[in-house]
Amino acid sequence: MVAPVNRRPGHSRRAQYGTFFGYLLAIGGLGIGVLLLASGGDDSSAAQAARNGAADITAPAAELAAAGRSEGQGLLAVIGGYLTRGSRVARLEREVAEARVKLAEQAALAEENARLKALLGLAQGEVRPVATARLIGSSSSSTRRFATISAGSRQGVRPGMAVRAPTGVIGRVLEVGDNTARVLLITDTESTVPVRRATDGIQAYAVGNGDGTLKIRLATTGINPLRKGDAIVTSGSGGLFRPGEALAVIVSLTPDGAIARPLSDPGATEFVIVEPIYDESTAQAATAADGGR
């Protein structure tokens, strides 16, 4: 369709000025974009307030959508379950038999653990979650990996708190609005989580790859001791994440570390819990050291 654009608006002074200022404003838009990017306005309190205000406004609709998402996934799972039920029943029965043996062993271990802890006089404190929230959105088209949860400062959420799904840690709170909070997912390229191997405590860092996987970087150099299938848990250094929380499983090895897949899939999660900061003083020192990020 050919343009009805009036680029030569004739003798009308008003129309000529309109066109002129339109182009001026468009080029001004370019300049404003460059200025916003260059001034680091992304971290300024005004930008955060605007973003969190916008998230607060859209939160009720997003919560409805989140409920719909989990129901839709449940429906697909039911349909898929019908198609594969024979082989799945066989596999599940085998797994249950194996799990019974493991359970007996675990019971013995738990008893021993309790005995040893009593011996040491350690208090076995249960973590009280700050809030339970819905995962209501994620940056699905940007390369940054953020999610929005439906709990904010009114529910007691503060920046730095760990966010976890039933299957493991998914990220930490970055910015807080009144009723929503922005979560930096562990798969974001700017996210670094101190971790250790579950079995022997080899220290490493889990850095996000941006594509749903994690890069495991060993804290020490030398022979790569990691193996495929190793479980990675948080180590608690840095003070933000509680030690020993399940995080990821290694899927492939690289020369200086490994690639791991997170145990929790934010897309399959509807509810998450926000946990208090593990060690306030260490966390403050650490965040002050790396500029609040």
Place this chain on the structure above:
Amino acid sequence: MPSPLVSPITDFVRGIGKPGINRGPSTLLAVALPLLLVMAGSLSPTWPVIAAAPVMPPLGFILLLAWQHLRPGLFPVWAGLPLGLFDDLFSGQPLGSAVLLWSLAMILLDILEVRFPWRGVVQNWLVGGAIITGYVLLSAQLAGGLDLPLLLPQIALSILAYPLAARLVGAVDRLRLIPIRKY
């Protein structure tokens, strides 16, 4: 001859959208619907998709592109500034990224419009695909890291989404110009 019981309603329903000598499109709908559609596209991060990798097409931008192709001049050249700012609030990109890139795209489209006033579907898709690819790559660059293999699925999806967005825009354009106002 319709039954006298239902005729008031059927007449009203039949009257919707029919051009007449005393009817015209509502100004509010004609102006607001394109804006609302682009803003709804920008809200796609709050849709029920929680993604582990960037896969969703930048819907707000694609819809803006489709509007510019269907109705050049409907949005002023400077529309990239406010609409981009709105997109930045939700997209997770650093603030200013969409303001810059949307303004750039609007100016580019305006130049193309003058150069090629008559365009076909294929040409629109080619231009749209090229601009979307550039947009995704530059967005990733501004967000702090260009990783091409990671972006390829999103680029492919976005290019495939363009004709669908154009169809949607076409449908909304018809809705927008329904003559419902009586003079």
